[in-house]
Amino acid sequence: MLGNVAETKKVHADSSTFTQGLSKQEVYAQIREQAEGLFFEQRNWVCNLANTASLLWHGLRSLPPPSSSVNWAGFYVLDASKPNQLILGPFQGQVACQTIAFGRGVCGAAAQTGATQLVEDVDKFPGHIACDAASKSEIVVPIVQNGRVVAIIDIDCAELNGFDEEDKTGLEELAQLIAESSDF
Template sequence: MSFTSQMLTGSKPEQYAQLTAQARALLAGEPDRIANAANLAALVYHSLPDLNWAGFYFFDGTELVVGPFQGLPACVRIPLDKGVCGAAARTLQTQRVEDVDAFPGHIACDSASRSELVVPLSTNGQLVGVLDLDSPKLARFDEEDQRGLESIAAVFVESLT
């Protein structure tokens, strides 16, 4: 099957609705989490502007371990008590950080990253991992980005069941 992302049009919420529909079509019928994470990371990275990293960290029962991503090489392991990813995983709440340098305990995997959005992935209240997006722009992510990426993350979690 060949899949080509389409140009997103309209308002930001309309663009995220289109991107979520593309994600749903891309993951339809495929239960493998690595395959789905790889395709979803590529879709998000190539569809949204001003990203320098988009990908997944999976919870191994102790810490987060890097999964499929797009961007420069990343930190391999992240303890739940460190960084933006750890905070999202620990609290099961999305972390939207306008300036990563102002975030206590931020882990600088890529020194070019200035802002970050991390969406926790859980099923039945159990942590699966996180969807992590980094940008070289300060305050790159707003509430509409958060809602849109939470919707895309939900498509990924649905594919696990």
């Protein structure tokens, strides 16, 4: 069948190719739509977060500044080996801190409070953990499953004020999709 032939020829890399000139809302809509397709019949969290990190990285960097200066996009998850600790999950960008205690820095605050942290200037955030001195602003969105934070989305930007309310909305919708679609 022709339909099947077309299906076979579709390459996954195209999912993370974003047309220049899209609005931020359109980029988040494409990320969500592609993630939904990639999560179909696949609930493995490592696999799903690895592909989502790629979507976020390529989507945000296709936008005008400051989003084009995103320099880290990925996930921390609950560390099964230690209570109240996050451990590094799939990401795109430079090498990152392996573990983060609940309450420490921007990621730890999101994990402890269950609330999105939108930080315009990380140097002004009490107890900020500098995994990368180049990062100037950050957004961290908790992924909540059965009332419990199971992971966080963490995105850094090399510019101040790298994120806004559109990022918050787009990432919170994505966090909900991940929570519904993946087994942690």
